[in-house]
Amino acid sequence: MVRGCTLIPAHTADLLLIHVVCVKTWDVEDLTTIYLVRHGETEGNASNLAQGFSDVPLNDKGRAQAKLVGERLKNWHLNAIYSSDSQRAIQTAEPLLKLRPDFEIETTPDLREKNYGVCENYSWQQLRDEYPELFAKMLDVKTGSDTKFPEVESDREQSDRVAKFTDAVVEKHDDDETILFFGHGGSIRSAAAYLCKFRLEYKWRLQTDNASISAISSAPTWRD
Template sequence: MKDRNFCTIYLTRHGETEWNEKKLIQGHSDIPLNKKGELQAKQLGKELEDVHFDAVFSSDLLRAKNSAEIITLENKLPIVATNALKERFFGRFEGKPLEDLVQTIGEVMTVSKEKQKRLKIYDVESDDDILLRLLPFIKKVASDYSGKNVLMVTHGGLLRAFLKFMDFKIPKYSDHPMKNTGYLIIESDGIEFKLREEKLFN
């Protein structure tokens, strides 16, 4: 049962882009949704149509903003774009095949402390750096929207960092890739986080 003092946050990944389809690393590259991504966002909007959202936030990248617009088309709520929800910066790997990152760094979905050090060598944003911008934002939103529902549209790299923070066991990418427009439902009072539901992985 939901605590009335907790904000319910739907953290969703954006719809598919051409670079997702081609398995290219996007990071901060501003790639729009493809037709499939637009359809995925429409389907998620349909799935969540009975949820009354009191606020909508998205990453300031086009693929997330477009997804948020489509998901909430019927709600007509203003969408607040923020750098706090932006994708992980992938440095010199941006625009390169995902396989290049896997061969250089290893398994994408699990990031150990040792791997974090290696990522920094390649100018890739660490989980700690992501959480420094993400957690204060989520805590403030949760505090401001106590007892209400909030939608946040973001990215796979950021969601992995957040799941690690939540001590969620992330499956191997090769076995269970993260779905475009998959989502988490979390509850927070601005201090504590509870994972209510996970619908991110195939």
């Protein structure tokens, strides 16, 4: 059983921000650790657009961030690596795979960003202007998790998708293994909130900057 959650402040290494989330449990020898890496910056991130399923590449800053992620992780012990099949997530993983050709990666649509449907590549201000009532409901703690724009995946739908995948991964691996996910702001927050037993409506309070690395550790009770 999870006893508590401690947030350790981030520190900056050039373009790389690291956020460590530790879930305290009984026996450190039996801890499973999942590292969560958000993709590097894209032009859409720089312009504050809702990118969703749009398969956009990293920009120059994002590629530099990806190299820093690879340098940071190259000497870490990792038992398995999973990535969203979106281009920007795979490009963030590539520098690490070049430095560590012994690592293998499995891509999956389950770690994709939230599907914003017809709203993809709109700015948040455009969405606020076009759908003012929906936007207000989305920001409301009581209604936000199930509110969605037309043809768009809700927070709950995305979180259920990520949770199902995370459960399958945890079940597949031994209790003391270390697992790495490359994903997106929404999918990283969904995985972290699920593993830490946070209420869904609070997942957006978790900070996941581009190229940030989060670590979540817990005992085998994830399987209960």
